[in-house]
Amino acid sequence: MIVSEITVIGAGPGGCTTALSLAMKGIRVLMVDQASFPRDKVCGDALSGKVVLTLKRLNEDFPKELSIEPSVIPSHGVSFVAPNGKVLNVPFRRELDPENPPGFIAKRIDFDNWLFNKAAAHPLINIETGVRIENFVKENDEWILSDKENNFSIRTKLVVAADGAHSRFAKEVGGVVMEEEHYCAGLRGYYSGVKDLDENGFIELHFTKEFLPGYFWIFPLANGLANVGVGMRSDIVSKKKINLRKEMINLIENHPVLKKRFKDATLIDSIKGYGLPLGSKKRPLSGDGFLLVGDAGALIDPFTGEGIGNAMICGLKAGEIISGIKNNIYNKEALMAYDESVYKRLWPELNLSKKMQELVKYPWLFNLVVNRANNSKTLRETISCMFEDLDLRGRLKDPMFYLKVLFERK
Ligand SMILES: Cc1cc2nc3c(=O)[nH]c(=O)nc-3n(C[C@H](O)[C@H](O)[C@H](O)COP(=O)(O)OP(=O)(O)OC[C@H]3O[C@@H](n4cnc5c(N)ncnc54)[C@H](O)[C@@H]3O)c2cc1C
Structure with a gap:
């Protein structure tokens, strides 16, 4: 049996960021994944500004290093095609800066493997791959984690479940139900x-x-x-x-x-x-001896479908909260700070995106915004800024925004 104070289940973006965030603070961690890397993950493969910023927090050089990988291309914006066929091109930043792209696109088989290798290279991160954790037994203040046949087992005090959308831990222990x-x-x-x-x-x-x-x-x-x-x-x-x-x-x-x-x-x-x-509903993300990270905690943006950046933000927060816990007592009360920290950062935009989901219910309104924005530089810039500045994105739920769209002079 392996003994580890902290165990991360899942070595996707959420798991690797948690492990790296802990290791950066001098904390040893075990990370386990059912797959052997490189492994694929069905995804749109778009890496948003949040991914770039989180990578930078882990290591100043990571975004630059990622950008020179041959499998990675820079992404400078998004084109919305409205129901009437009109296209609205929205750059992520006002000026195109080829040296410093705001986002990237890379097949997940390549991006996840790149990040996995960063984690694997760290001396404080121990990794076991090809092991699927299926049993979680609580013995006093410790967990015994094991595979189906109990051939592989871990004794650990804190479980970080970063095992994705079909997380067994989140369902059986965290009480996350699919709605x-x-x-x-x-x-x-x-x-x-x-x-x-x-x-x-x-x-x-x-x-x-x-x-x-x-x-x-x-x-x-x-x-x-x-x-x-x-x-x-x-x-x-x-x-x-x-x-x-x-x-x-x-x-x-x-x-x-x-x-x-x-x-x-x-x-x-x-x-x-x-x-x-989807993170269109707040759910508990922790309990006695465990945290849920990324898709395991259901935190995908309900409008954009973005989940990689959110999973990585969770990983960063998990590292910060765990490292601040005194005497290694990982109880519900101490870990509650993780929920607060994650939702403080993500809930305003998740909640807003939930409201923006409504926009697609009204194709005429969508057409209207796109038509007007194509004719108005100010409106285009407003929408462009919305991706960087949450307050501006907040305008989309304000009825005045639509009135201004209607009456703005071209
Ligand atoms: C069709 C589609 C398109 C998407 N497009 C985008 C996009 O363009 N941009 C974006 O940001 N997000 C997108 N997402 C969301 C994004 O894929 C997820 O939010 C992201 O992968 C979450 O990362 P994670 O680390 O939480 O989980 P995952 O990336 O799913 O990693 C979980 C890891 O846990 C391992 N694991 C699972 N169970 C166990 C177990 N029992 N024992 C051990 N290991 C286990 C898995 O092998 C895996 O490596 C899309 C999702 C889908 C389905």
């Missing part, structure tokens, strides 16, 4: 030969009238490839009995604009699906 209205179904396929991919790595979100309230995305990747996918809230998928795969293929083959762009495109591998537990 369809707070969950999204997503599909992703890798394509070559998609026409007109943006050369500045703008990610494309298409809100086509045929597929609302779901969305279709095209994210450019290195080597001329593209990550193409769809997402829709699970309660709507169930209620309307939607076959997401069929809908995705239908858009690619029959949508008047998309079919031209996919005319010579080839699907590489196959279309794969995975769940997105």
Whole structure:
């Protein structure tokens, strides 16, 4: 049996950031993953500004080091395609700065492996891969974690569950239940030969009238490839009995604009699906002897589908809170500070994004904002700033914003 004071289950972005954040503070940690790296994760592969900032907090040089990986491309903005087909290009920053990109896009098999190797290189991080933790037994103030057959076991005082959207620990111990209205179904396929991919790595979100309230995305990747996918809230998928795969293929083959762009495109591998537990509801993220990080705590942005940055922010916060705990007493009361810290940072934007989900229910309003923004530099800049400045994003829930959009002079 391995004995470790702190154990992180899962070596995705949330787990690796937790381990690195603890190690930076001189704390030894064990990290376990069921997979052997490099391993894939179904995702849109877009790494937001939050990922870049968190990497910088871990190590000043990490963003630069990531940017020179051949599998990584910079991303400078997002293009929204409104239900009426009008496109709104929103740069993440006012000025394009090729030296200092605000975001990146990289296949998760590459990004996760890069981050995993950073963790593996740290002398205070011990790693076990190829081990799936299935049993969690509490003995006084310690956990005995083991695989299905009890061939592998760990005695530990604190468990950080960073084992993703299907976290067994979060379900069995943390009491996190899957609620369809707070969950999204997503599909992703890798394509070559998609026409007109943006050369500045703008990610494309298409809100086509045929597929609302779901969305279709095209994210450019290195080597001329593209990550193409769809997402829709699970309660709507169930209620309307939607076959997401069929809908995705239908858009690619029959949508008047998309079919031209996919005319010579080839699907590489196959279309794969995975769940997105949304942070549209506050849930407890800790308890006696445990913390939930990233998807295990259901913290994906309900409007943008962004979860990597949120998982990494959780990891950073977990390291900060754990390192501040006195006498290694990891009880519910002490760990409560983690919930407070995570929600203080993430809840304002999660809550706002929950409200922005509503926008797609009103295609006319969406069309209106996009039409006006295309004709107004000020409005375009406002929307551009919304990605960096939460107060500005707050304008979207303010009715005055829409009145100004209506009456603003071009
Ligand atoms: C279709 C789709 C598109 C998305 N697009 C984006 C996007 O473009 N940008 C973005 O920011 N987010 C996106 N997301 C969300 C993002 O993928 C997740 O939020 C992110 O992976 C969460 O990181 P994590 O570390 O919490 O979990 P994960 O990355 O899922 O890592 C969990 C790890 O735990 C391991 N594990 C699981 N169970 C066990 C066990 N019992 N024992 C040991 N190990 C275990 C797994 O092998 C895995 O390595 C998307 C999600 C989907 C499904």
